[in-house]
Amino acid sequence: MENIRRISTEFAEAFKQSELYNLYKEHKHELFIGVRNNYLNLYYNCDSIARVEYKLRDKKINCVIDKYYLDGKHYDSKDKNKRYKTGPKEIYAQYEVIKSHSNIRKTQEKKAQSKLVLLNNKNLDSNWFCIDIEYVKPFKNEAAKNEANFNARFDIIALSKKKPYRVALIELKYGKGSLKEPSGIKKHVSDFSVFLEKGYFEEHLKHDIIAIVESQKELGVDVPFGLIKESDLKKVPEFYFIILDNNAESVKASTPKQTLAGYLFKEKRWGCKRLAKNTVENEFGDITKRGNKFFATFLFSKATLDNLEITDIIDGAYDERIPE
DNA sequence: TCAGGCTGTTTCCGCCCGTC
């Protein structure tokens, strides 16, 4: 199968011989390796701080980094300096500089996403392991992509540690602002639903999962299960929304849960103060009911970025879970 | 005061295409 998310064994070996592997080993608790279609993304704060490629001709690892992370300057998207080419040595040497520039970005959701994934993955007692972040379904070409009219990005993909492996597709929402359109709750329900309807899990995602795990093992990631066979995976994925940050700065303002209800339901529920025009219920029914055609679980936490201490991404210490 | 619409900015994804 074409365009699967995996890298070659030779690439993985070269990676392990490079400074990037030392970097990863030394900072496992703050880095995530995303396996892509013949390349890797090294994430810090869910910012891609290196697109890692392997050049067969030269038997060499190349890196591309947005120059912002090195010099703190923002470049125009058309500026040829923006995507700076370098190698593992410079990424290793400049790591603290790169981190500092990532840290000052105001991307709370991404930082929370990173923290959640890393806290979960280092917790050996978690029931789940996150194998990918920022997942985009690949298509063969532009035509296939247009025809499918599907370009969702899933925040997190997690697998249960016990067989048969459950697959959790997770969307993280940080604060009320993240719930509204154009990429709010309704868009994501729609994406999830289409993903399910079109059979993309069966057709594609499960093959990606098998390949990603295989590549991660070759890269030296501590994956807490063996190689996965197709028959080891559950037939259907599960959908989750994690809602963080209970609008802590204001007492009077709606909580994310109240705001969310305005987007989900036709009538005011959950203490909702105001309804959105186009609700999820109008199109998809009550998605919090298990019997509904599309169904999702909502996990709420009052935690904010600074005090986030959830160490099991699905079964962890959330304040509320709907349905229970 | 607050929901939610609108716009600009930043970043990432991944294709296309010419060349070797």
Next chain:
DNA sequence: GACGGGCGGAAACAGCCTGA
């Protein structure tokens, strides 16, 4: 086929505005 340069599109934020 491998590779580099280029480019367009999408996500999702911040921040501002408006009207109930």
